[in-house]
Amino acid sequence: GEGRSILFDVRRVTRRFGGLTAVNEISLNVSAGECVSVIGPNGAGKSTLFNLLAGTDRPDDGIVRFVGEDVTGYTPDEFARRGVARTFQHGRVFGNLSVLDNVLIGAHSRLAIARHGLPLIGAIVEVFRALVPGAALRDEDERLRDEAKHVLARFGTRLLPRIDAPAHSLSYANRRRVEIARALMLHPRILLLDEPTAGMNESETAEMQEFMLELKRGGLTILLIEHKLDLVMRLSDRVIVLDDGKKIVSGLPEEVRNNPLVIEAYLGH
Numbered sequence: 001g002e003g004r005s006i007l008f009d010v011r012r013v014t015r016r017f018g019g020l021t022a023v024n025e026i027s028l029n030v031s032a033g034e035c036v037s038v039i040g041p042n043g044a045g046k047s048t049l050f051n052l053l054a055g056t057d058r059p060d061d062g063i064v065r066f067v068g069e070d071v072t073g074y075t076p077d078e079f080a081r082r083g084v085a086r087t088f089q090h091g092r093v094f095g096n097l098s099v100l101d102n103v104l105i106g107a108h109s110r111l112a113i114a115r116h117g118l119p120l121i122g123a124i125v126e127v128f129r130a131l132v133p134g135a136a137l138r139d140e141d142e143r144l145r146d147e148a149k150h151v152l153a154r155f156g157t158r159l160l161p162r163i164d165a166p167a168h169s170l171s172y173a174n175r176r177r178v179e180i181a182r183a184l185m186l187h188p189r190i191l192l193l194d195e196p197t198a199g200m201n202e203s204e205t206a207e208m209q210e211f212m213l214e215l216k217r218g219g220l221t222i223l224l225i226e227h228k229l230d231l232v233m234r235l236s237d238r239v240i241v242l243d244d245g246k247k248i249v250s251g252l253p254e255e256v257r258n259n260p261l262v263i264e265a266y267l268g269h
């Protein structure tokens with residue numbers, strides 16, 4: 001049969017902070033359409049690993065390939081332009097900007113590709129803009145706003161009534177949703193979610209699980225850090241377990257759940 005294309009191909013990446021090896025020779029790959037979860041106790045190196053896969057931090061050793069290209073040590077913008085979108089463990093929104101503007105920011109890297117990647121078309125658009133002041137920009141603006149509203153509508157009525165509110169006025173759970181909406185505006189090839197349900201109650205968690213399942217059904221590739229194991233079991237095609245910077249186990253969800261090393265890592269801390 002036809003093999004699924006590999007998006008991330010990560011070989012023995014290492015990140016040290018002084019004497020601490022936060023990520024220790026971790027290898028993994030993620031194919032298009034998969035949901036792969038990274039689990040492990042606090043301090044295992046999960047968020048640090050994400051940082052290495054999204055350009056927020058650089059590995060001291062090892063190689064990160066994305067769709068065959070060596071992207072080791074690239075900047076967040078360079079990762080974003082290749083379709084790697086991520087959210088942060090503690091949520092990052094621009095508090096003074098409106099919900100809508102926070103989501104619109106996600107389109108920035110995508111538009112940068114369109115402008116720089118297609119110089120001829122970009123030049124034509126620029127000439128058109130010069131001849132018809134404001135018109136082209138207004139159209140693009142309008143189109144992006146409509147798209148951002150569509151993305152926000154995927155969260156039902158959680159965010160739509162609040163699109164003009166400053167992000168700081170939202171609940172914690174809603175700020176996390178805004179961050180995901182912003183990531184989706186990139187049209188990502190892969191979405192990295194760092195504990196998307198942290199701080200959410202049971203019903204909010206169930207809602208987020210349904211949302212992620214919906215993304216997966218739509219074909220989106222997801223790399224997920226998550227503590228709630230029931231959710232991990234339902235959502236993941238494969239699970240990778242980190243402990244003390246190392247990958248200790250990986251496999252199918254049910255294999256991982258019953259692995260003695262995993263039980264030990266969770267209960268031992």
Ligand code: ADP
Pocket residue numbers: 017020022040041042043044045046047048049
């Ligand atoms: P996890 O996300 O699995 O809880 P982290 O990746 O956040 O773990 O952290 C792994 C280890 O690296 C922890 O011991 C943490 O204190 C340390 N660490 C993370 N970031 C830094 C940093 N910028 N400077 C120093 N130590 C760090």
Ligand code: MG
Pocket residue numbers: 046047048089
């Ligand atoms: Mg973390």
